[in-house]
Structure formats: C-alpha cells, structure tokens
Amino acid sequence: MEFAELIKTTKVDSVAFSCPGLQSVKGMLCITSHHLLLSSRPGANGEQAQTELWLLIRNVDAVEKRLANASGTIILKCKDLKVLQLEIPGMEECLNIASSIEALSSVESVMMTYPFFYRPQSLKLEDGWQLHSLEEYYQQIASDTGAWRLSYINEDFVACSSYPQVVIVPAAVNEETLRDSARFRHRGRFPVLSYYHKKNGTVMLRCSQPLVGPNRKRCQEDEALLRTVLAGGDRGFILDTRSAQAAKQAQMLGGGTEHRSSYPGWKRLHRPLERGRPLQESFIKLVEACNDLSPNMDRWLSKLEASKWLSHVKEALSTACLAAQGMEREEACILVHGAEGTDTTLLVTALAQVILDPNCRTLAGFQGLLEREWIQAGHPFRQRCAHSAYSHARLKQEAPMFLLFLDCVWQLGRQFPLSLEFSEGFLLALFEHSYASPYGTFLCNNEKERKLCEVKVKTHSLWPGLNSKRQQFLNPLYAHNPLVIWPSVEPQSVLLWQGLFLRWVRSSQHLDEAWAEIQQIAKSTKNH
Numbered sequence: 302m303e304f305a306e307l308i309k310t311t312k313v314d315s316v317a318f319s320c321p322g323l324q325s326v327k328g329m330l331c332i333t334s335h336h337l338l339l340s341s342r343p344g345a346n347g348e349q350a351q352t353e354l355w356l357l358i359r360n361v362d363a364v365e366k367r368l369a370n371a372s373g374t375i376i377l378k379c380k381d382l383k384v385l386q387l388e389i390p391g392m393e394e395c396l397n398i399a400s401s402i403e404a405l406s407s408v409e410s411v412m413m414t415y416p417f418f419y420r421p422q423s424l425k426l427e428d429g430w431q432l433h434s435l436e437e438y439y440q441q442i443a444s445d446t447g448a449w450r451l452s453y454i455n456e457d458f459v460a461c462s463s464y465p466q467v468v469i470v471p472a473a474v475n476e477e478t479l480r481d482s483a484r485f486r487h488r489g490r491f492p493v494l495s496y497y498h499k500k501n502g503t504v505m506l507r508c509s510q511p512l513v514g515p516n517r518k519r520c521q522e523d524e525a526l527l528r529t530v531l532a533g534g535d536r537g538f539i540l541d542t543r544s545a546q547a548a549k550q551a552q553m554l555g556g557g558t559e560h561r562s563s564y565p566g567w568k569r570l571h572r573p574l575e576r577g578r579p580l581q582e583s584f585i586k587l588v589e590a591c592n593d594l595s596p597n598m599d600r601w602l603s604k605l606e607a608s609k610w611l612s613h614v615k616e617a618l619s620t621a622c623l624a625a626q627g628m629e630r631e632e633a634c635i636l637v638h639g640a641e642g643t644d645t646t647l648l649v650t651a652l653a654q655v656i657l658d659p660n661c662r663t664l665a666g667f668q669g670l671l672e673r674e675w676i677q678a679g680h681p682f683r684q685r686c687a688h689s690a691y692s693h694a695r696l697k698q699e700a701p702m703f704l705l706f707l708d709c710v711w712q713l714g715r716q717f718p719l720s721l722e723f724s725e726g727f728l729l730a731l732f733e734h735s736y737a738s739p740y741g742t743f744l745c746n747n748e749k750e751r752k753l754c755e756v757k758v759k760t761h762s763l764w765p766g767l768n769s770k771r772q773q774f775l776n777p778l779y780a781h782n783p784l785v786i787w788p789s790v791e792p793q794s795v796l797l798w799q800g801l802f803l804r805w806v807r808s809s810q811h812l813d814e815a816w817a818e819i820q821q822i823a824k825s826t827k828n829h
Contacts, residue, residue, distance in 0.1 A: 304334035304413075307404040309397035317388035318354055321805055326353045330387065332401050335359070335415040337377075339387075356385070359415060360737035361406040362691040366399045368392055375399050378691035380736035382588060383805045411683070411744055416760035419739040423769065429762030433669035435677055439469040442497045448472055449494055449504075454479050458749040461489030463643060463679030465748045469494040471529040481522035485512055487556060490642045492526055495650040495674065498657060503628040505635045506530065507650050507678070509642030510548075513557030524563050527636065535634050537567040538627045542620065542639035542646060544573035551640060567636070572620040574645040575613055577700050583609045584701045588690035591802045611795050617645075617709050619790045621652030629657060629785055643679050644702045650674055652709050659783050663722040664774065668764050671731070675703060681746035686736045703735050711798050713788055720782040725800050727774035730767060732801060740766055777822075 316330040318339050328341035339354035356377070363378040373395025377385040389395040408414065436451065443449050450472040455464050460483040470479060470493060482491040490509035497504050511523065531537050539559055541548055548558045548571065558569060575583070590604035605611070627633045635653075639645045651674040660666040676682075684698040692699075707728045714721040714728075735743045741760025745751045767774065788794070797803075 304405070307408075308332050308334075308401045310394055310401065313389055313391070313394045313398065315390050319386045319388075321384065322807075328353060330389070330398070332358075332398065332405070334405070335418065337402065354385070357415060357737050357739065358402060358405045360733075361402055362689045363693055364399050364403050364406075366395060368395065373399075375402075377402070380686075380689035380691075381733045382690065382802070384592075411750075411754050412759075414744070415739050416741040416744060416756075419761060421761070421766075424761055424765055426758070426761060429765040430757045432762065432764050433665075433672040435465055435673060436467050438669065438673065439467065439494075442469060442494070443472075445499070446497065446502070449497070452476065452479060454483075458752075461491070462749050463488060463681075463747040464490065464493070465677040465679075471526065471532075473529050473532070474526050478522040478526055481520060482526050485518075485520035485523045486510070487512060487641060490638075490679075491523070492530075492636060495637070495678075496654050496658075498628045500629070501632050503535070503632055503634050504530065505624060505628060505637065505650055505653060507642060507646050508636065508638045509646075510551060510556040510638055510640050511559055512555055513552055513560070514555045515553055517557075517560065519560075519563055527559075527564055527567060530634055530636075531566040535566070536631070537634040537636060538631075539564070539567050539569045540620070540624055540627075540635055540637045540649065541569060541571050542574045542576075542637070542649060543571065545571045547573065547640075556640060570623070572616075572623060574616055574620060574639070574648065575609075576639070576644045576702060578695075578697060580613060580700045580702065580705065581695070583613060584704070585690045586610075587802060591806055594806075605797065611792075611797065613705055614708050614712060615790050615792070615795045617648055617652065617705055618712060618788055618795070621649050621656060621709070622787065622790065624649055624653040625656045625785065625787075628653075643681060644685075644700065647674050647678055647680050648702060648706050648709075651706060655710055655713060656787070657785055659720075659781060662720055662782075662786075664727070664768075664771065667723060667727075668767075675706075676742065677748055679747040682735060682743045683746045683750075686743070689736055704732055707732055708798050708801070711800075712795060713786060714776070715796065716788050716794065717782070717786045718776075719778050719780045720786050721776055722779045723774055724776045727767070729801060729804075730774070734763055738763065 312329055312331045314329050315327060317325055317327045319325040326341045328339050331338045335358055337356040337358055338352060341351050341353050360379045360381060361377050362380045365376040367374040371392060372390050373392055375387045375389060375398060389398060439451050443451055449469050452468050452470045454460050454476050455468060456466050460480060479491055483489040487509035492506045492508040495505045495507045541558060551557055586608035587610040590608055593604060624635050624637060627635045637646050637649050651670055654661045654670055661670045685700050685702055687696060688694060688699050711725060711728055740763035741756040742763035744756050745754060
C-alpha cells in the first residue's frame with residue numbers, strides 16, 4: 302500500500318482553523334502521509350508563513366463533516382481529547398480531505414505507522430531501548446536474595462506469547478515445573494515475580510487464572526511453584542481482581558480459581574475491578590460530561606456520577622492499597638490475577654509499587670516500572686488504545702486501563718505533593734504517547750509482536766525523547782520520601798483529574814502561570 306493512494310487532496314488554500322482556547326487562523330492546509338499541517342498566510346511585511354497546526358493524523362479519533370452550499374466544516378476529535386475545526390472552501394475538497402484523514406488515521410499495519418518513519422537528528426535509533434533493562438533489574442533481585450533466579454524458559458516466546466523472554470522465578474523451581482504451570486494457566490501466564498519488598502523480604506507475583514474448569518482440574522507443578530514461594534513459613538494472599546461470581550462463571554468456561562485445599566498457606570480475596578467495555582463506556586461518558594457546557598450544577602454532578610469513572614479510580618487505589626498492606630503490614634506474599642493477567646492485574650501490581658517504593662516515584666524509577674509492569678508484562682496497548690473517547694467504532698477490546706493507572710498516580714501526587722519527582726505534565730505526556738506517538742515504545746501488544754515488527758531496531762524509544770525535556774517534567778516541590786504513601790480513598794479525597802479531562806474545555810493559563818512561579822521560587826531556594 303502507498304500512502305499517496307489514500308490522499309485524495311494534498312493541499313487546500315484559505316482554510317480556517319479553530320480550536321477552543323485558541324484564536325482562529327486562516328491558511329493553507331497540507332496533508333502528508335502522517336501529518337496534517339496548516340500554515341497561516343505570510344504577513345504583509347514579507348514575514349514567513351507560520352505553522353499554526355502540526356497534527357499527527359494517528360491522533361485523530363473521529364472525523365465529523367458538515368456540508369453547506371459550496372463549503373464544508375470538518376471537526377476532528379482527537380485521542381488526546383482535543384477538538385479541532387476546519388472550515389474548507391469547496392464541497393469536493395471538504396469530502397476529499399475528510400476521507401483522506403479517515404483512511405490515514407486507521408491504517409492497519411503497525412509498520413506503516415509514523416514511528417517507523419520518525420528520525421529526529423538529536424537521537425540515535427539504539428538509544429534508550431536498554432535504558433531500563435529488565436534483565437539487570439531481575440539480576441539484582443536474584444543476587445540480593447539468593448531465593449530467586451532468572452529463567453529463559455520463554456526464549457523465543459515458547460512458553461507464553463505475552464511474557465518477555467526473561468522472567469524471574471523461585472530458584473528452587475526447575476524449568477519443567479514452570480512449563481507445566483504455564484500449560485495450566487490461561488495463555489501460558491504462569492506465576493512470576495513482579496516486586497521484591499526489600500524491607501521485609503515479601504514478594505508480589507502476577508499470573509493469569511488457572512485452567513481449573515468445571516471438573517476442578519489440578520496441576521501439581523503449579524501447586525509446587527506457589528508452595529515454594531511460601532517455603533519460609535510465609536503466608537500468602539491471592540488477590541483476584543474478579544468478583545467471586547465472575548470467577549465461578551469463568552470456571553464453567555474452563556478457567557476459574559485456585560482451590561484452597563490444593564494451595565495451603567494461600568488465602569483468596571476477591572476485589573472486583575472493571576475492565577473492557579464497561580471501563581471504555583465510563584471513559585466516554587466522563588468525556589461527554591466534561592464537554593457539556595451547560596451551567597447547571599446538578600446536571601454536571603449527576604453526569605459525573607453516572608460516568609462512574611471516579612468509582613473506578615477509588616476501587617483501583619483501594620485494591621492496590623490492599624496488596625501493599627499485605628506486604629508491608631501483614632508481611633505476607635501476594636499473588637495478583639484476574640482472568641487474563643494483562644489488565645487489572647498490572648494496574649494493581651504497578652500501583653502497589655508506587656505506594657510502597659520511593660524509587661518508583663522518581664522519574665527514572667517510574668519509567669522502569671512502566672517498562673516492567675506494563676510494556677514488557679504484555680499489556681496489549683495496540684488493542685486497548687486503538688481508539689479514545691470519541692471514536693464511533695466501539696471495539697470490544699478497547700479500554701483505557703493505562704489511563705486509569707495514570708489517573709490513580711495523579712491522585713497519589715495530589716495527596717502527596719512532595720513525594721513524586723515527576724509532574725502532572727509527565728503523566729499527560731504518557732497519556733498522549735500511549736494513544737498516538739512518534740516513538741515505538743507503546744506499539745504492539747507484547748514483546749513477541751515488537752520483535753516480529755523489529756520495533757527496537759527501526760523505531761526510537763520514548764524515554765530519551767522525554768528525558769531530553771527532563772526539566773519541564775520535574776516536580777519543583779519534590780523531596781525524597783522513604784516512607785510508604787497510603788492514599789485516602791474516601792469519596793471526598795478522590796477528585797476529577799481536571800488537568801487532563803478539562804484541559805481543552807477551559808483555559809489553564811492562570812494555573813500554568815502559578816506553576817511557573819512555584820518553579821521559579823523552588824529553583825531560587827535550591828540555589829541559596
């Protein structure tokens with residue numbers, strides 16, 4: 302396929318562009334393979350044309366058109382929740398541009414997306430891919446404890462297609478046991494170490510549901526693996542992110558839960574977290590509520606409540622606190638799983654680490670956490686972030702799980718304003734890049750797909766790109782806090798993330814100015 306085939310009109314003059322909060326401008330609109338460019342007209346004094354719009358077409362979530370007489374309006378609703386309007390002279394041009402944007406924004410092939418063409422002069426292709434090495438992180442735990450070892454059982458992704466090629470497992474468990482456990486777990490996601498809590502030596506593991514089925518099947522190797530984890534007489538909690546009812550229904554379809562008698566020492570807790578379609582619907586309703594400019598307070602509050610988004614945030618934080626509490630206060634080991642182990646499981650394991658570990662609250666440590674617990678752990682970004690809140694194509698596999706995680710981290714930063722080294726701006730950048738990015742970090746659904754597409758050979762890593770703007774992503778109030786940060790999950794403590802959901806709806810000028818002032822004060826204080 303050639304991009305030229307998808308572009309029906311390459312440029313149109315006298316296009317008026319408007320966006321909430323910005324002055325309307327007129328100029329020439331150009332469509333390239335990956336971008337939409339609008340250059341305003343040169344000034345009377347021979348000034349150069351200024352580019353007023355530079356939009357990655359992959360960022361377009363929905364295209365709406367309105368035709369009137371000899372002209373038309375195109376409304377572009379973006380994945381980062383921005384809404385742009387283009388007034389185009391000529392009905393045919395309007396239709397051509399709309400269909401070109403629709404075609405280019407939904408190109409199926411991963412290797413035809415912009416990251417495979419993006420070549421910034423300041424970065425080398427190999428930079429950043431080894432910045433947060435999984436192997437080095439696991440090797441450190443193995444040498445610190447002696448009880449864990451690196452396993453290459455998944456080399457070439459033979460045991461599990463959504464795990465990385467190196468995992469960390471109990472040192473006393475052999476490869477054959479791991480293989481059998483993988484066969485007994487949904488899509489091969491056998492129990493692996495997610496986090497080692499240095500303070501008291503407890504561990505958090507993650508996996509997918511066991512394939513118990515209606516006949517209550519057992520797997521002695523899987524039982525032996527989890528028995529080994531508790532070898533020192535530790536207690537363990539299995540944190541199931543499904544309701545007891547949903548787990549029971551899964552058993553009728555071949556899945557299920559671990560039977561207490563087969564896993565002595567492990568106690569099961571159900572903490573249902575929403576995922577999939579209901580979570581996507583919640584996101585869509587919240588964005589609709591935020592875009593409703595009616596001045597009626599009751600209407601706004603009822604729409605906000607009906608979206609249920611803040612309830613999802615509260616439940617996610619509560620469940621992560623439960624996992625953290627089990628390790629920190631109960632000195633117990635925690636095993637987290639739902640059905641597939643690629644969504645709510647990763648939400649809980651990643652959030653619990655931000656709560657427990659001050660290193661995960663630094664800029665570099667948080668990037669490492671995202672690599673381990675989301676990207677390499679097999680969260681299917683390509684499926685989950687295919688569309689945002691505006692798309693008319695409501696696909697079953699879409700869900701803003703990663704956005705929910707970022708929202709929870711924002712809540713932690715709001716409740717503990719000195720404890721996170723990174724700012725809200727960093728979380729916003731991650732949200733944008735997870736949906737549409739010039740970098741390859743969030744491409745594909747797992748490491749196996751990334752290897753097949755040669756993502757780490759042919760695209761740039763996001764981390765050097767973000768780290769080059771390090772200063773603008775730092776929290777000026779940050780002070781290292783070695784303690785666990787226990788958030789309040791009372792309804793009045795969980796707030797709407799206005800910086801994300803309302804940033805295109807109302808001006809943030811005064812807030813931005815206040816933050817610039819705070820940064821200035823913090824800088825001058827440090828210098829003294």
